[in-house]
Amino acid sequence: MKVFRWMMTAALLGGVAAQAEVPELTALVPEAKEYELIGKLNPKEWGARGYAVDRSEALSGDLKRIGYLLKLTDKADKVSWVFTSMDAFTQVPGLAGVPSPESEVFQTYVSNLEVFSNVDGVKTGKFEKGNIEIWGRNYGGKNIKGIPGATDKFDFGDQVMPGGNYGSFQVHNYLEKQTVFAFNKFTANDSCDLGIGNSPAGNPDWTFTSSARNYKNAELFIVGKFDNLKVSEVVALNPANVLLTGVTDKDPLAYRLGETMTFTLTADLKGQKPTGDYFIKWTRTGDDGRKESGQGKVSDQPVVVRTSLDRPGFVRIYATLADKSGRTVRKLNARKQMEPVFFDGGAAVEPEKLTGTPEPEDFDAFWDKQKVKLAAMPLKFTMDKKSAPDAKVEVYAVTIDCPGPRPVTGYLTIPAGAGDKSLPATVRFDGYGMRSGRDFAPKGGPGNRIDFHINAHGYELGRDADYYREFGESIKSNGQGYAFDPKQNADPETAYFNGMALRVMRALQFVKQLPQWNGKELVAAGGSQGGLQTIWAAGLDPDVTRALPGIPWCCDLGGAKNFQRLSAGWRIGYQKSMDYYDPINFAKRIRCMVEVPRAGLGDYTCPPSGVAVFYNNLKCPKKITWYQGSTHGYVPPNPQKIVRESK
Missing domain, CATH: 3.40.50.1820 (Alpha/Beta hydrolase fold, catalytic domain)
Known part of the structure; x- marks a missing residue:
């Protein structure tokens, strides 16, 4: 079990900490003071390593500003960077970071956008508004929100899809018709989409460019300005051996029409007692087109899901383990990639009666x-x-x-x-x-x-x-x-x-x-x-x-x-x-x-x-x-x- 001790002297005395600086940020933007580091990661390794530093559970207070510093080092060791900040669009520090497919979707305008950069063509300065597209799902190019100036191709106005895990982590200066930075295709590691400003080729928001392979190194810092900041000691969950399992109350292929199917979902934390609460979030879909969802707190009692099906076919139960911020807990799988702690299974009503599309006559x-x-x-x-x-x-x-x-x-x-x-x-x-x-x-x-x-x-x-x-x-x-x-x-x-x-x-x-x-x-x-x-x-x-x-x-x-x-x-x-x-x-x-x-x-x-x-x-x-x-x-x-x- 990992214990992160982020507490400072003031926190030890009264629980309220003086705000720190992020030296990597102030070295580039001296006026970017009083920002606290929320998280740090390498986008080129996100799919395999996740966060290098994650302080989101340790920080609390009134989150006033959220900022992102992206530094890219190309194969010739040239460093390009951008820092952008905005009024907080969430009060949950963890949700300011890279989302999972099950996380909250942020597709909204943001106020008081600031942009600093050394990249030619990137508009810098203060802007009344910007917009963000932060989600962990697949997406299309349609300008579903009617963002002024956006088109129906992948730019600063896109459409979130209900499934998938491609992912979009983008900040846009729509007033200048410009992507400030983009990190997409989260799990692709060296083949993820990554860039500052509008992409010079392909989609302006870097979608499908696999551009991370052009860089030798990448660093993304997530920072925040807080009022009444508290920095707490956190006992973090080590997800390496955590299991989420599901069982049915009988043979999962032996249910009859209308019969109640009972799924029991259990999270085995392997004896760990982390500081924060964790939840099992589940979604029920099936061959009947119904969709239901819910969640239950991880405790000594399992989470029970009851459902039924009124036609021959299958029900699917997909569940993930999430922290109190709603972020999906991830761990390294056998392919050396980070994936959710999950259960994906189901049950069936009279599957032996299923038939398919008639074959061609010829x-x-x-x-x-x-x-x-x-x-x-x-x-x-x-x-x-x-x-x-x-x-x-x-x-x-x-x-x-x-x-x-x-x-x-x-x-x-x-x-x-x-x-x-x-x-x-x-x-x-x-x-x-x-x-x-x-x-x-x-x-x-x-x-x-x-x-x-x-x-x-x-x-x-x-x-x-x-x-x-x-x-x-x-x-x-x-x-x-x-x-x-x-x-x-x-x-x-x-x-x-x-x-x-x-x-x-x-x-x-x-x-x-x-x-x-x-x-x-x-x-x-x-x-x-x-x-x-x-x-x-x-x-x-x-x-x-x-x-x-x-x-x-x-x-x-x-x-x-x-x-x-x-x-x-x-x-x-x-x-x-x-x-x-x-x-x-x-x-x-x-x-x-x-x-x-x-x-x-x-x-x-x-x-x-x-x-x-x-x-x-x-x-x-x-x-x-x-x-x-x-x-x-x-x-x-x-x-x-x-x-x-x-x-």
Whole structure:
């Protein structure tokens, strides 16, 4: 447990402190006196480290002015800076800092704006008004507040969205049509948006610029002027091992229509007794469109949430731990990023009754046509043998000709000396994005089977980081990440998924012609986008004998539009053309054993309703393991697992 001792001599005597100075500020702006440091952070490290200094819980009094000093050091060691201050827009010091998605939104005018800066073009001086855009959510460019001079692109008048975590921390001098400073895309670290004045390229408020990579260092100071300042000793909560858990009063997949679902939410502080109060803030959403929210103080008693659902479908409970200022408590996750202390889970009413959007009438004819294209191109390939530390396994870099924009590329491992028709085989598929900054050959592989791991794109193997970065940019379409462009997706023949699916089928053809394959066992496996490809593999190739699609992506893409189901996560926009690639339609054609090793009740990248529709459509032997409290990328410690199985 950390104990911060910010108390000064006067505080020890009577609880009221003389105001200090912030030397980094007064060195640049000598007239900026009597400001107290509230917090300090490096925006380039915020997503991984959070605050370097956070005094917000230690300070109290009448907050009169709030100020921000941003210092940026470029790669040539040139320092640019801006200090801006305004009449206080909140009396809670913690809310003057970087917001979380659940924090209060500040989209308002501020009075008596002052600006000091050494950056050319930044208007300095005193201004009657300015405006701020401080929130932790996604946002659009529409000038929803009617800020004078703002446009409907990202500038000093934008629109807060109900979800997401992109984040905006901006101060604007709208009288001069100018952004004073901006820090956006909070969790992106070195790729966050960061700048002083209007951005010289792209959006004036720096949105989508990823401009932090242009700076060697960055410092953001949050300061305040107080009347009747008190500086207290604070016993701070160390969130490193704090857990927020949720359980239901029965099997979460066994509720009936209208039956009360009881969720018990518990925050385990691991014996810590911090100075301030903490709260569990929760939101209930679901496939019925209802939304409710509330909070309860962390104490010896858990927080209980009761709800129900009057139709087959899922309810989602999302809860976070918050301090008395309403700020979400964050901790470092396994990916070395700061994330909320949270629970994201749910329950369902009669999920076995869920159905999806009807498939296209020509679904089989469409895929027969794709197979004809595949058959028209001879199966030609190269196998470049790589050195492997494990002499018992041979490693090959493989390139296979394939219809579409690019070939199949991936790494093949075969146990050394394997005889003809002696080995089972597995084909593995990747999740969204690129496998890594570089694509390295594996050092070994399984000693008892053929393993072929392909990437989703057919890029060249063994190239440097610049190649993969440029390749990632080249496959974007109309400013959208690959597979997300609605214009490209309007025709199933031009959709990005078309080439990906052809490569899946070609990879299976390649493995089946290897002399070492036993002709009996062919496994397809992958997670997320890899789960999607696994389902394609099993649905399009009857020789697949087992499919292992973990957290399968893109199930029931039409669920939100056609059934009003909850779809709050990162999903491709629905068009009828996408029905040709939806796993729910391939499910009916799969004859081998399908096991979904993980499906998250809090995964809204792959909403549980869509995964349930996919599972329901399977007419083969099947098994699925649901994880309570699991999101797309997170599995809680010792999770509750709910297994459904059908032979």
